[in-house]
Amino acid sequence: MGKSSDTRYIFSTGDLYQKDFSIVFRKEDGNFYLPIKDTRELYCFNEITLSTKLLQLLAKVGIVVHFFGYYENYIGTFYPKEQLLSGRLTVAQALAYEQNRLKIAGPIVKGIAKNIHFVLYHYYRHGKSELKDYLDWLRKDVSRLADAVGDIKQLLRIEGEIWARFYQTFRLILPESFAMNKRVKRPPDNPINALISFGNTLLYTKTITEIYHTHLNQTISFLHEPAERRFSLSLDLSEVFKPVLVYKTIFDCVNNRKITVEKHFDKKLNYALLNEIGRKTFIEAFEERLNQTFEHQTLKRRCSYKQAIRLDGYKLIKHILEGKNFVPFCMEDKK
């Protein structure tokens, strides 16, 4: 079982139940106590038995639980009854979707470009001069193109191009064993796609938890269609964090040989799935990055990247409710 800050990861099979005011995880080699006080989020990667009595406790204290299947596939989230509800905000959020969608979706796409630029600039500075064209395009053209669009479809085309060109840079950055021909999801067909899918899912669920702690409605999204997945606002808000949280973790793990194709992927499945050690290694690196802090330039206080996701939720509320321009997290500006 892994723990980092207030998130607990469960990799083995066992029973979860309540004892006094703690959660107990009983597995073959003993009992593990998870104190409620510093648990806010649980990830279950194996077969877990739990009871409604436990769910009652989890709901009372607002602990969110994410469940995954055998193939790392995301099953769903136990999402405790909303504690923070504001009718006024829900109405305003829906109106913003109707009337102002591009004012929120546009900055998200620009934010993706900025954060990819930040991540790749590091490699450019270290000799990957082939990145120049793409970097220039990200910095100079994307913002202009995104401002000029008339509808969401045009904006999504720009977003698609940003990611497609980003994947093409992998051959410059990553070893050959992690080459990527094209992005394949559900299920991924090779190691790099497996890492991306796993990383994106982790970030998506993290964002669900952060949004849970705000008044935002998870189903009303702006860049993605509200119907796309149940919690499509999480897809929206996680987008700008992918380059700095998911991809930087992948590059770090792969280039520093923390994760290799031979050791950390399941051979039986054509290396298209992380094995248990691979999963643990990746999660550890990902959590470390999430909990890293920086000096937030607007708030003038230290803040972790995980908190930054929540802060983007606050920015969105402030845009919806008070009309302040929505500018999602930017790695370079540290705000």
Place this chain on the structure above:
Amino acid sequence: MLTGTVVNYYTHCQRQCWLFYHNLNLEDNSEDVRIGKVLHELKKQGKEEIALDGIKLDKLTAEYVTEIKKSDADLAAAKAQLEFYLVVLHDKGIIRKGRLECLEKNKQSKSVHTLMLTEGEIEERKVQYRQIEEFLNRELPPPPIRKPICKKCAYYEYCFI
């Protein structure tokens, strides 16, 4: 409808008051607030809380209505809250004096403060409460004003992001 907490917040910070009233009550991870809540649970143990028309009284005796606070950090706000109780009770024909008990005294020299309102003051307060109600019906909250008290507030990040 006004409540004691809303009147307290109005004195403490108008923006917080508006947001709280519109259910944008941000989660507080602060230890102080948690202690406050526990104290509230403890002091009402075994006793029925007296609740009427949006007010919840910590204690009501023949002479006093008592409000218990963790500390005297914002005495003016706590007094405004207690005065609101006095006015509501007065309207029901219950005439009492106010008694404020602060469990920690950090800023004041005494921990118990008593107060009374004259008929004239009661009328003044009622005019003020109507102003607060108008304020709460505004479309937008007032913009944040950075003050030293903001640093500890649960709304800090939302206000200044």
